[in-house]
Amino acid sequence: MTGSILSFPERGPWGSSSWRGNCSGHVYRALFQSIKPASFCDPMSGSGTAIQVAEMMGIEAFGLDLHSGFNILRDSIVKKIDKEVDLVLSHCPYSGMVLYSGQQWGSEPHPDDLSRCHDDNDFCEKMQIAMINQREATKIGGYYGTIVGDWRRGGVYSSYQAEIISRLPKDELAGVLIKAQHNMQSNAKSYKAMKLPFITHEYILIFKRKKCTTMQFLQAIAIEQAxxxxxxxxxxxxxxxxxxxxxxxxxxxxxxxxxxxxxxxxxxxxxxxxxxxxxxxxxxxxxxxxxxxxxx
Ligand SMILES: C[S@@+](CC[C@H](N)C(=O)[O-])C[C@H]1O[C@@H](n2cnc3c(N)ncnc32)[C@H](O)[C@@H]1O
CATH class of the missing domain: 1.10.10 (Arc Repressor Mutant, subunit A)
Known part of the structure; x- marks a missing residue:
């Protein structure tokens, strides 16, 4: 990885192409080659793309997801996997564009499914909880983060990446990468009348865990908000x-x-x-x- 824009038209053999909102395994491979984690956790693993790539590269990997009983809004990642790891990266469901519980898996909507939040604010508050949970499972000096996109509906642009960045302390933000999204042609048709372009990218937000405790970290967030x-x-x-x-x-x-x-x-x-x-x-x-x- 030489620049901050990642573009992989192919998804590779990892995970499942039928899992809606899946991510190309090449993205994870490029990230792992760059960050070089010895241990990794994906707490929203979906079809398991990241986990399969990590295992192929000899990285110790832990995959968790609501579909298999792990709820990032209620369960501690570090307690679940019983260790801190070098990288905790999620790929969160945003905007409700793709619904998971009750559609991709299970017969009922799950109240803590992040794809079924009441509104943008509910989603952003829950993502702050998720990121704090991810941080706690990250070794000091290690990295945590999420892959997220923005969304425009009814003429309103919701910048989830900006919201997530603003809810975490500035001095832990380590990198913001752009991930090009491919195979979105069919969706683009309904946007023909729009003056502004259809969104064809997501962001990879990467934070570096500093030495401070979770309480000091939360205090830093409160001070920045004030x-x-x-x-x-x-x-x-x-x-x-x-x-x-x-x-x-x-x-x-x-x-x-x-x-x-x-x-x-x-x-x-x-x-x-x-x-x-x-x-x-x-x-x-x-x-x-x-x-x-x-x-x-
Ligand atoms: C965008 S998908 C991940 C796709 C994955 N990167 C792949 O390539 O297959 C997001 C996942 O988040 C999971 N999820 C939603 N709410 C969750 C929660 N509260 N705790 C843990 N996982 C959750 C969904 O079940 C879904 O599998």
Whole structure:
């Protein structure tokens, strides 16, 4: 693997071509050749493509899946396989485009089947749980990650890869690869009227496990999310100050924000404190006259 784009039109002899949403075994082979894991786990193994490739390459491999009783939202991977491994890579079902329980396997939909999430938010929250579980089964210095695509429906583009990256600490992200998807011609027909291209790629998100404990890791996620929220308040105040010509009375700033972002305010009863905090401590504003703020 020399670049960050992987494109394999053939799927090879591994796994099963009749397993919907299966992945080319050549993708796993290229990843294993590059990362060189001695041990590997696929906790959403589907038809077993990755496991067969790993075994062929002499890598100790553990395949788990909801279809054979392992539920990544309830069961600990590390306890199930009884060891930490060098690489834990899943290929998650996203968007509900392909349904697994009750269609690909089993007679009933399973409530924890990731292909049967209620909505995008439900999926992204569950994927965060799955990734934390995968991380815990990864050796320190080893890699964990997922193969996921984006999805557009009803004119709305859902970027699952961006959502997953934003729900994990920045300093563990090690690589984002593009995986070209082939044999999607028939689906493309219904997209003829679209101005934007049909999505023909997935992402391989790779994170490197650092030394910190799961609790420290979760704390890092919470701190990053709080920073992002503060950043949003900073952007709101800046946008309004630009609209108001770079100078405004505090009451006018409140009023303009109230008119422009009613949803955001409904969720935060302390919204006026947030605005004052940005004006006072972001370093972006100064006040020469009581109650009047200017862009610095
Ligand atoms: C995209 S498929 C994997 C395909 C695989 N890479 C292959 O080539 O055959 C996703 C798999 O995730 C499994 N899955 C869905 N929800 C799960 C859960 N909660 N725990 C474990 N596996 C789950 C599904 O049963 C399905 O087999």
């Amino acid at each position: 920073q992002r929220l503060r950043g949003t308040w900073r952007s709101i105040v800046r946008h309004v100050m630009i609209q108001l010509g770079g100078q405004a009375k505090l009451e006018v700033v409140y009023q303009t924000i109230q008119e422009n972002a009613p949803d955001k305010l409904q969720r935060n009863p302390h919204w006026k404190d947030k605005i004052r905090q940005v004006l006072n401590s972001s370093g972006d504003y100064f006040s020469e006259e009581r109650g009047v703020w200017k862009l610095a």
